[in-house]
Amino acid sequence: MKLDVNVLRYMSKEDFRVLTAVEMGQKNHEIVPSSLIDSIAGLKHGGSFKCLKHLLRNKLVHHDNSKYDGYRLTYLGYDYLAIKALVNRGAIAGVGRQIGVGKESDIFEVTKEDGEVMALKLHRLGRTSFRAVKSKRDYLRKGSHFSWLYLSRLAALKEYAFMKALGEHGLPVPQAIDHNRHAVLMTLLDAYPLVQVRQLSHPRTVYEQLMAMLSQLASLGLVHCDYNEFNLLINEKEELTLIDFPQMVSVGHPNAQELFERDVECIIRFFSKKLGYVPERDEELEVIRPSFRDAVASIQGSIDQELRASGFKQKYQDDLDRFIINQQHSGSEDDSDAESGSSGAGSSEADEQASSSGYSSDAEGGSSRGTRDRRGSHGGSYAAA
Ligand code: ADP
Ligand code: MG
Secondary structure, three states: OOOOOHHHHHOOHHHHHHHHHHHHHOOOOOOEEHHHHHHHHOOHHHHHHHHHHHHHHOOOEEEEOOOOOEEEEOHHHHHHHHHHHHHHOOOOOEEEEEEEEOOOEEEEEEEOOOOOEEEEEEEOOOOOOHHHHHHOHHHOOOOOOOOHHHHHHHHHHHHHHHHHHHHHOOOOOOOEEEEEOOEEEEEOOOOEEHHHOOOOOOHHHHHHHHHHHHHHHHHOOEEOOOOOOOOEEEOOOOOEEEOOOOOOEEOOOOOHHHHHHHHHHHHHHHHHHHOOOOHHHOOOOOOOOOOHHHHHHOOOOOHHHHHHHOOOOHHHHHHHHHHHHHHHHOOOOOOOOOOOOOOOOOOOHHHHHHHHOOOOOOOOOOOOOOHHHHHOOOOOOOOOO
16 A cells, blocks of 8 residues: 555644544544534535545545445554644654555654654554455354454554664663554664575574563463464574564463464474474573473563553453454455555444544644553453453
8 A cells, every 4th residue: 555645744633633523523433424524624605525625535434325425544644643643743844655565554654853763663463364254244242343443543553662662671672752542663673584584594592582581471461373484584694573463362361372382383393394404403502492381480570560551451362362263263365455445444342442542632733642442441451360
């Protein structure tokens, strides 16, 4: 998807007001009636209709008149709301090239006023699977269908919270800088995914570091669950950085040990098959497979508190888990076009939650730098779940 930041320049204050009104309306409507948008925006002389036309031309909203005349946000529209909020509070000044396309995210280089370059991850939960989920509603209990806006926002909130906490515990992760809606702002790494590596100068050292990191995560109460050559970046000095946290689970999860062992095996397989280094055959290697039990035995119990402080509530985790389970039930039907389908959810409990936890609170370019998200941080603890 092309993210042309110039579009921002052509957008008037009124355009943003109307775009924000669509976002607010989506808390209770899959398709927001034009009349509701008009009344939320509160522009004089039907000004919102002209703005909607402009937004539609720039693909920031989608028009739907199958049941009534209405609109909903596109990914692009949601992107611009997040970017605008980050720009308004001085976190970023411009958006550059795309550096990564994940299954459920797009990653861009962004710059600050002083020229510093950072990475912005825009979550797109449900991009590949929302249609599939929707077409198999039988799997979904009543009220358990969430809009991609809500889920993508949760994924970003979780990623930001975990990145921050892990960084504070000395794990090599990007520095979490800021977040808004479905966007996470972090430091840009001068490193590339391990999958691009064919040979290492010190495979044993790198392998040992990888296993030590898994044990350290477990001792902090967490299993990564996607610990592979795509989510581990390596630099020229063969130093590692771990990324991608929305799927992490607590060591208290019923399948935690299995998931931990799967992470270990993933690395062993990659080293054996792609790098020609077989850990089992290296007699000087002290630990081939770190013990989940030992790691958990030395648990340091503070991380869940930090996660709560970042506003990632148990309720959010439950909602994300439910989506992930539904996704697994739905198979992996490819659908890269969730946007053009009616992927939003109606007035679910989740959207209520979204509205009470400030997902549109920075809509006017709030200067709170995430404090609103932190405010409701009295929920259950995640890592201790
Ligand atoms: P997804 O959840 O979609 O898999 P990731 O967080 O794994 O997204 O990022 C996808 C790709 O983007 C990575 O494989 C990496 O190449 C690149 N990337 C992600 N974060 C950064 C970063 N902070 N600095 C540099 N490149 C990054
Ligand atoms: Mg990834």
